[in-house]
Amino acid sequence: MKKWSAHLKKWFAEVSDIPEDVVMGLPRLTLVGRFRLSIENYESVLAFSKTELKLAVTDGELHIAGDDFILETILKQEIILKGKVNDVRFVDD
Template identity: 80%
Template sequence: MRKWSAHLKKWFAEVSDIPEDVVLGSPRLTLIGQFRLSIENYRGVLAFSKTELKLAMNKGELHIAGDDFVLETILEREIVLQGRVDDVRFVDE
């Protein structure tokens, strides 16, 4: 049943003008230069330090590595990271 639901949502996103990240809850990452990263549709913060940020996503995790990290904004569905971003990786469950 979940598989059909996911297919239906994907089809709906394709035939409508609604972005896929809104319909499916997919993460949306916006990197401005190398020093500001906005992440939408995350589930929670798993780890944070000056050199790493790990976020829980709908499916898996998002790992961000770099230096001088500061969390500028933390909202329910969006987080904004300041600092030098060197690596962004999606890790499957």
């Protein structure tokens, strides 16, 4: 059922010209150079330090590693992370 629902949402995004991240609740990452990362559509913050940020996202977790991290903005639907980004990984459930 879950797989069918994902296919239906993807099809709807294609035919309606609404971005997939909006229809499917997927995270949207915007990296500017290596020093500013905007993450939209996250579910919750799991861990934060000067060298890592872990977020719960649809179907798993998002792990970001680097140096000198500062949370510039933290809103319900968006986080802006400043610092040197070395690694971005999705970890499945």
